[in-house]
Amino acid sequence: MYYDVYKTWRKEVESRDLQELPPNFYERVILYIRELEEKCERLEDPTMVKLLEEEKRNVKNMLKQLIIKRASKVIGFVFEGVEIDYKKLTELDRSIFKVVESILRPKKGEKGEVIENVKESEKSLEGPPHESDEGVLVLVRFIRDVPEITGIDLREYGPFKKGDVGTLPLANAKLLMKRGFVELIESKRNPSK
Numbered sequence: 001m002y003y004d005v006y007k008t009w010r011k012e013v014e015s016r017d018l019q020e021l022p023p024n025f026y027e028r029v030i031l032y033i034r035e036l037e038e039k040c041e042r043l044e045d046p047t048m049v050k051l052l053e054e055e056k057r058n059v060k061n062m063l064k065q066l067i068i069k070r071a072s073k074v075i076g077f078v079f080e081g082v083e084i085d086y087k088k089l090t091e092l093d094r095s096i097f098k099v100v101e102s103i104l105r106p107k108k109g110e111k112g113e114v115i116e117n118v119k120e121s122e123k124s125l126e127g128p129p130h131e132s133d134e135g136v137l138v139l140v141r142f143i144r145d146v147p148e149i150t151g152i153d154l155r156e157y158g159p160f161k162k163g164d165v166g167t168l169p170l171a172n173a174k175l176l177m178k179r180g181f182v183e184l185i186e187s188k189r190n191p192s193k
Contacts, residue, residue, distance in 0.1 A: 001032045002055060009062040018073050020088040029063050071096050072150045136170040140182040 036056040148158040151169045176182040
């Protein structure tokens, strides 16, 4: 089962498209994690317990990353207006899709209003910008460890260790600065925008 989880996780992470999951995938993985926990409780050999706990930790991490990656793709597809192959959606994906679609996709007669309202709300939270934030990357120093994140531009950034220097979209950098994870070094225009 470990290899199945790894193979599924790797395919999802390496592809821009949403991958079709094997039937009952999440249920089977959760059952597998429970089995590992039960084995750990029964075993008396500390080395075997350590190995099984490490395996359990790895499976949980892959499952978490898989769920986050799929949610990120679904949100990105809704935001971009990309058609989604519903056969590839799990129940969890469908729930995320419905919520995000109801927020981001305008209803008839509201063309663009919903997305504009979301953008305005984000700007008011960040404070008044002096120039357009779109396409602005900032150079930051990481004050604390930060796991891999999906930027507002839907690109992957990180993971970063304390003391690392890297670039992030301005909106993401502002949020991380407010929370004490980074300090600003400088900003530059994103040449791909």
